[in-house]
Amino acid sequence: MLFTSELLEEMNVLVKFTLSTDMAGLKVRSDADPILVAATERLYDKKLVTAKDGGYLTSIGRDAVEHAKEALRILRSEP
Secondary structure (H helix, E strand, O other), rough: OOOOOHHHHHHHHHOOOOOOOOOOOOEOOOOOOOOHHHHHHHHHHHOOEOOOOOEEEEEEHHHHHHHHHHHHHHHOOOO
């Protein structure tokens, strides 16, 4: 399975969340880039966030952010 542009867009939204606290959410305004709005709505449909405009991470959403950030760290590291 390859990364699609939609999956990459969703990953880009996920890595915007902070993991240092459960009290920090994300708000994607309706006038934001339509790609960002659509990606956030897909994350809501997948039950990774609590609201169509972002909100807070669900438990599975938090897991997804942890893995996405770890993948970025690994891929960005110099050999």
